[in-house]
Amino acid sequence: MLTDDALSKELRAMAETPAPPMRLDIDQARIRGRRVRRRRIAAVATVCTAVVVAVAVVIPVALRGNADQDRRPADPVVPPQTEHLLVARATFGWLPDGVAGISVDDNEEWIDTAARWPGDLGMHAWLRVHPVSDTPPDLDKDPIRPLHFVSAQPVNGRPAYWATENQKDPLNRGDMHLVWQATNGQWVDLNVYYATFGDQANVMHRIAADVTVGSIPIAVPIRIDDLPSAFDDADISLTRPGLLRPGAWELGVSYWIEGASITIGITPAGTNPWPTSGNETQACKTADGVQVCVNHGYAPSPVLESIGGVQGLLDRITSLGMDESNWTTDPIN
Amino acid sequence: MGMGTHDAEFTDYVSAKARWLRQVAFLLCGDWHRADDLVQTAVTKLYTNWSRARRATNLDGYARTTLVNTFLGEQRTRWWRSVVLREPDDSIPAPTHDQDDRLDLRGALAQLPPGQRAAVVLRYYSDLPVDEVARTLHCSAGNVKSQTARGIAALRRLLEPETTTVAEDTSC
Numbered sequence: 069m070l071t072d073d074a075l076s077k078e079l080r081a082m083a084e085t086p087a088p089p090m091r092l093d094i095d096q097a098r099i100r101g102r103r104v105r106r107r108r109i110a111a112v113a114t115v116c117t118a119v120v121v122a123v124a125v126v127i128p129v130a131l132r133g134n135a136d137q138d139r140r141p142a143d144p145v146v147p148p149q150t151e152h153l154l155v156a157r158a159t160f161g162w163l164p165d166g167v168a169g170i171s172v173d174d175n176e177e178w179i180d181t182a183a184r185w186p187g188d189l190g191m192h193a194w195l196r197v198h199p200v201s202d203t204p205p206d207l208d209k210d211p212i213r214p215l216h217f218v219s220a221q222p223v224n225g226r227p228a229y230w231a232t233e234n235q236k237d238p239l240n241r242g243d244m245h246l247v248w249q250a251t252n253g254q255w256v257d258l259n260v261y262y263a264t265f266g267d268q269a270n271v272m273h274r275i276a277a278d279v280t281v282g283s284i285p286i287a288v289p290i291r292i293d294d295l296p297s298a299f300d301d302a303d304i305s306l307t308r309p310g311l312l313r314p315g316a317w318e319l320g321v322s323y324w325i326e327g328a329s330i331t332i333g334i335t336p337a338g339t340n341p342w343p344t345s346g347n348e349t350q351a352c353k354t355a356d357g358v359q360v361c362v363n364h365g366y367a368p369s370p371v372l373e374s375i376g377g378v379q380g381l382l383d384r385i386t387s388l389g390m391d392e393s394n395w396t397t398d399p400i401n
Numbered sequence: 402m403g404m405g406t407h408d409a410e411f412t413d414y415v416s417a418k419a420r421w422l423r424q425v426a427f428l429l430c431g432d433w434h435r436a437d438d439l440v441q442t443a444v445t446k447l448y449t450n451w452s453r454a455r456r457a458t459n460l461d462g463y464a465r466t467t468l469v470n471t472f473l474g475e476q477r478t479r480w481w482r483s484v485v486l487r488e489p490d491d492s493i494p495a496p497t498h499d500q501d502d503r504l505d506l507r508g509a510l511a512q513l514p515p516g517q518r519a520a521v522v523l524r525y526y527s528d529l530p531v532d533e534v535a536r537t538l539h540c541s542a543g544n545v546k547s548q549t550a551r552g553i554a555a556l557r558r559l560l561e562p563e564t565t566t567v568a569e570d571t572s573c
Contacts, residue, residue, distance in 0.1 A: 070557045072525065078506050079526040083424035091437040092419050094412055094444065101448030175407055175452045182456065194453065233474065241470075242539035262536050303407065305456075329409060366409060 152285035152397040153321075154304045156181050157197040158256060161278025164191075164265050171307040172286055191262045195279060200253035204229050207245065207257060215245065220269075223248035223276045231257070239268055246272045250281040287395035288319055289358050290334055291386045295400055298371040299323050299330075315339040328369035330381070333361045336390065351378040356389035411451050414460065415444050422468055428522045429472045431511045439475070443468040465527065466537045469519055473538075509559035517552035524549050 156172045157179045168186040172179065178196055185191040198205035204217050217229040218238045228248035230238035246258045258276050265271045286306055303322040309315060319334040320342070333342025337354045341361050344350050348365030362378040362385075375381060388394045415422075422443065426436035446467050447454055457463040510518055516538070523534045524545075534549075535542045 070553070070560055072553075075521075075553070075556070076525045076528070079428060079522065082506055083428055083526065087423075087427070087433045090419065090423055091434075092415075092423070092440055092444070094415050094419075097415070097441060097445040097448050098408060098411065101445050101451075171456065173452055173456065178452060180452060182453075184458075187458075190458070192453075192457075243470075261539075307456075324409075 153288060153302075153399055154286040154306060154397075155179065156284045156286055158195040158282070159280045159284060160193070160195065160275070161280060162274060163193065164271060164275075169307060169309050171305060173305045175303045185262075185264070191260065191264055193275065194257075194259040196257045196259070197250075197281060198255040198257065201255060204231070204247050204249075205255045205257070207231050207247070215240075217247070220246060220248075221273060223273060226250065228273075228276070242268075244268060244272055246276050248276060252281065254281060256281055285397035287392065287397050288334070288399050289388045289390070289392075289395050290319075290332075290360060291388060291396060291399045291401065292332075293384050293386070293401045294375075295384065296371050296375060298325050299400075325369055325371055327367035328364060328372065329366045330369060330372055331363040332381075332385065333363065335359050349378055351382045353382055355387040358387040358389060360385050360387060407451050407455070410455055411448055414455075414464075415447070418461070418464060419444075422464065425465060425522065425527065426468060426472065428510070428526055429469065429515075429518060431507050439468065439472055442475075443471045446471065462533070462537070465523075469523070469537055470539075473515055473519060505560055506556075509556050512559055513552050513555055517548050517555065520545055520548035521552040521556070 154172060154174055158181055160170070160181065160183055163183055164185075166185050167183050168190060169184050171182045171184075173182065181195040183193045207215050215231040215233060216235045217231055218235055220228040220230045220238065222228050223246070226249050228246060230240070231245035231247050232238050232240035234240070242263060243261045244259065244263065247255055248258075249255050256276070256279060258272065258279065260272060260275070263271075288306070301323075303324075304320065306317065306319045308317045315336045315338075317336070318339075321332040321334075323330045329348070331342065335342065335358075337357045337359045339359065341350070341352050341359065342363060344363055344365070348363045350361055350363045352359060352361040354360075360382065362382045364372055364378050372378070372381060376383065388396065419440065422440045423433075423436050426439040426443075427433055430436055430439060443464070447464055450467075454460060454463045454467075510521070513521065519538060520534060523529045523537060524531070529537070531542045531545050531549075534545045538545065
């Protein structure tokens with residue numbers, strides 16, 4: 069008789085049976101994946117620099133509103149402004165109950181706004197803004213199997229589609245993509261998975277109807293003086309509450325300069341220091357309730373050494389304290 | 402210019418998890434070469450979505466879900482049958498007598514519909530609770546329970562002398 073324990077044991081033994089050398093090519097995965105990503109980001113930068121906001125705002129602690137009591141114009145687009153360190157491209161309005169955290173993540177290709185619900189496999193919702201186009205964007209989620217667009221109910225009167233692997237299943241096995249065109253011609257992709265709510269199509273539309281499209285500079289709790297020009301094009305993420313450490317928020321600013329990784333990690337005082345990995349060196353300080361750590365690894369960095377290494381960079385960083393009204397959207401001087 | 406931070410994180414993660422992903426893939430598809438193809442495709446998808454994946458509180462779960470959905474997706478499209486063309490590989494050591502039972506299980510697993518196979522592997526190899534399997538497969542807990550029960554029943558029949566037909570796939 070094949071018992072549960074015996075089956076588990078046999079499966080583990082089967083997984084350990086002799087095998088040929090593995091043929092995984094990580095470089096090829098990166099090259100192919102990067103090619104996909106480049107296709108889809110080509111025009112985004114142009115669009116994004118053209119639309120930036122006039123007012124500095126701190127990323128809202130609570131992004132949920134009451135859509136019934138606080139209806140806003142359809143995807144309001146905010147006016148242009150100058151360049152900032154971190155700029156969200158879209159924000160949520162109404163969301164289902166139970167949100168555990170929000171984040172804005174600016175990496176080399178996209179700027180995503182995300183909401184997450186509790187649990188290892190808690191629901192996630194992502195907003196991504198695509199360039200102006202007459203047709204829906206090529207999401208390129210799967211480099212092998214493209215998503216198909218299926219007509220959906222309009223979002224605030226604007227054209228909308230479900231993006232799905234199987235046209236007979238608009239909700240895409242629960243990995244839902246509702247894509248609609250904002251009033252400025254950009255396309256917004258609302259991706260929700262691990263959804264726990266019922267009536268998923270209607271809830272997706274309700275979330276989408278309350279999304280604000282437009283560039284919103286995010287204020288941060290530090291200022292950096294005399295930063296060499298080689299420090300540009302950072303990967304930045306701000307998460308509320310902290311994802312890796314308990315705390316109201318955490319901010320990571322990562323630079324990659326000539327093979328060296330340099331990361332500035334900022335968290336409220338009293339949390340664990342920003343983690344190090346590999347051969348990274350680190351210097352930390354705490355001031356006005358804010359803990360700042362500078363990590364350096366992977367390769368020597370002449371430009372970092374020219375300003376005194378991790379300690380030298382740390383010395384150029386000033387805490388703006390825990391009062392978010394004192395934070396700045398333009399921290400680099 | 403070296404790798405970006407995301408690239409370095411991705412490379413570190415995949416390097417550390419490649420063997421595990423390959424083993425899961427092998428249990429799903431029953432063939433080491435195809436398992437390598439599955440992992441290659443899955444990690445490419447993982448790279449294209451790395452900015453999201455790295456923020457997952459359960460990155461292993463994200464990677465496993467990507468792998469399983471890659472497997473199930475290929476079962477639906479069968480694209481791999483047209484693109485994975487190679488001669489039989491003699492680099493796999495010949496099975497020993499002790500591995501005969503494993504070959505039986507491998508053959509029995511191969512006869513299960515893909516959804517049942519995935520449910521069995523996730524439940525009994527990955528030791529995932531029903532709810533997590535349901536989320537991985539994007540279906541209900543009840544569906545996972547029925548898939549798993551049918552898969553186990555089929556395996557028991559197939560591994561006993563009086564083999565019978567396998568139930569239809571009702572995967573989600």
